[in-house]
Amino acid sequence: MTNNGAQLAVVAATEAAASGPEHVTSPVAYDAVVLAGFGGPEGQDDVIPFLRNVTRGRGIPDERLEEVAHHYRHFGGVSPINKQNRVLRAALEAELTARGLELPVLWGNRNWEPYLADALRAAHERGFRTLLGLATSAYSSYSSCRQYREDFAAALDTTGLGSELRIDKVRQFFDHPGFVEPFVDGLRTAIADLVERGFGEDAIRILFSTHSIPTADADRSGPRDRDFGEGGAYAAQHRAVAEVVVREAGTDIPWQLVYQSRSGPPTQPWLEPDVNEVIAGFAEAGVQAVVIVPLGFVSDHMEVLWDLDTEATEVAQQHGLVAIRTPTPGTHPAYVRGLADLVVERLRGTPVAERPALTELGPWYDVCRPGCCENARLGFRPAIAGLAP
Numbered sequence: 001m002t003n004n005g006a007q008l009a010v011v012a013a014t015e016a017a018a019s020g021p022e023h024v025t026s027p028v029a030y031d032a033v034v035l036a037g038f039g040g041p042e043g044q045d046d047v048i049p050f051l052r053n054v055t056r057g058r059g060i061p062d063e064r065l066e067e068v069a070h071h072y073r074h075f076g077g078v079s080p081i082n083k084q085n086r087v088l089r090a091a092l093e094a095e096l097t098a099r100g101l102e103l104p105v106l107w108g109n110r111n112w113e114p115y116l117a118d119a120l121r122a123a124h125e126r127g128f129r130t131l132l133g134l135a136t137s138a139y140s141s142y143s144s145c146r147q148y149r150e151d152f153a154a155a156l157d158t159t160g161l162g163s164e165l166r167i168d169k170v171r172q173f174f175d176h177p178g179f180v181e182p183f184v185d186g187l188r189t190a191i192a193d194l195v196e197r198g199f200g201e202d203a204i205r206i207l208f209s210t211h212s213i214p215t216a217d218a219d220r221s222g223p224r225d226r227d228f229g230e231g232g233a234y235a236a237q238h239r240a241v242a243e244v245v246v247r248e249a250g251t252d253i254p255w256q257l258v259y260q261s262r263s264g265p266p267t268q269p270w271l272e273p274d275v276n277e278v279i280a281g282f283a284e285a286g287v288q289a290v291v292i293v294p295l296g297f298v299s300d301h302m303e304v305l306w307d308l309d310t311e312a313t314e315v316a317q318q319h320g321l322v323a324i325r326t327p328t329p330g331t332h333p334a335y336v337r338g339l340a341d342l343v344v345e346r347l348r349g350t351p352v353a354e355r356p357a358l359t360e361l362g363p364w365y366d367v368c369r370p371g372c373c374e375n376a377r378l379g380f381r382p383a384i385a386g387l388a389p
């Protein structure tokens with residue numbers, strides 16, 4: 001740290017939370033929203049520098065990096081993720097404007113241009129001082145929660161704007177109706193499609209797929225003082241949302257939660273089972289069709305286009321199975337409205353009892369609880385929007 005700006009921001013958020021009820025902050029007149037994306041390469045020359053950004057200090061084997069570079073190269077070195085976030089940014093801003101809220105939405109990334117630091121500089125130049133961060137990530141884990149909080153703190157440090165800007169962050173929204181509804185729609189449509197094509201419901205299986213993470217990180221996901229069972233809050237949230245999606249879709253077809261896109265050295269345990277192994281096992285069980293619901297992802301980025309639409313679909317075909325991958329929220333109107341609702345609840349300081357949440361785990365916290373989503377290997381880094389350890 002070259003200045004203590006990030007620490008100041010951490011303290012500001014901490015005090016705001018500590019003085020309010022446990023879950024929620026008081027109303028805040030935010031000047032703007034900052035959408036925080038993962039970032040992706042936009043051409044062949046970007047691929048390797050992007051992958052270096054993603055994996056810095058992570059011990060990802062070179063073979064895995066080459067393999068992942070190949071996924072991007074196959075699509076011209078372009079990940080669709082930046083375009084998707086540009087479209088989402090505009091849609092969210094338009095939704096807020098339509099509600100009479102003058103709340104610009106800025107956008108910056110963790111791993112590629114425009115970086116979060118660029119977004120903070122732009123916000124500051126436009127005179128915005130009180131910002132609400134919104135990460136494009138629904139669940140609790142180091143990669144999907146705490147790392148975004150650290151990204152904001154690091155961007156405050158890089159820009160030297162730590163004492164000028166206050167940044168809070170929208171809660172994890174895994175069980176918000178706006179996030180869940182597109183998955184329900186997608187599952188219903190896929191089942192209807194298969195039934196119409198003559199598949200019996202007993203010959204169909206539903207797989208809810210999400211990103212695998214190291215089990216050591218999964219165990220640390222969510223607040224330190226709550227026990228969520230195997231796989232921590234990360235796995236528990238996915239299980240709970242999958243149950244809601246199945247119930248809302250009104251189906252009795254058997255389902256299970258599977259994991260994809262594992263990296264890291266083989267010696268390191270990651271969440272299992274792998275989507276491809278489960279699909280391969282289906283053929284012997286007499287299954288004829290599989291519906292893959294990409295429950296862990298907000299848009300059709302590379303993990304979806306390659307790991308599901310290319311790889312998992314190929315595995316299914318090799319085993320004589322029909323596979324349908326259902327849509328991600330993307331810019332589904334329910335999702336965009338849901339994100340706007342999540343912003344509005346912070347403007348109003350909506351009491352926790354009035355906040356929508358479709359599972360018993362939520363609504364999640366405005367300010368992360370002590371020890372939330374720590375990384376098992378990386379040391380402590382300053383983060384916004386969390387209570388001190």
Ligand SMILES: CC1=C(CCC(=O)O)c2cc3nc(cc4[nH]c(cc5[nH]c(cc1n2)c(C)c5CCC(=O)O)c(CCC(=O)O)c4C)C(CCC(=O)O)=C3C
Nearest residue numbers: 038040054058068079081137143144211213263301302303
């Ligand atoms: C939980 C989770 C999400 C979902 C939540 C969220 O959306 O945030 C997610 C999303 C994404 N992951 C992405 C890309 C990559 N993730 C990698 C590596 C890793 N991901 C991890 C976890 C997650 N990742 C982890 C524990 C690693 C190991 C290294 C580390 O500890 O960081 C690597 C390195 C190579 C590899 O090992 O695959 C790449 C290239 C992209 C962009 C895709 C595009 O460009 O379209 C997106 C949206």
Ligand SMILES: [Fe+2]
Nearest residue numbers: 143211261303
């Ligand atoms: Fe990832």
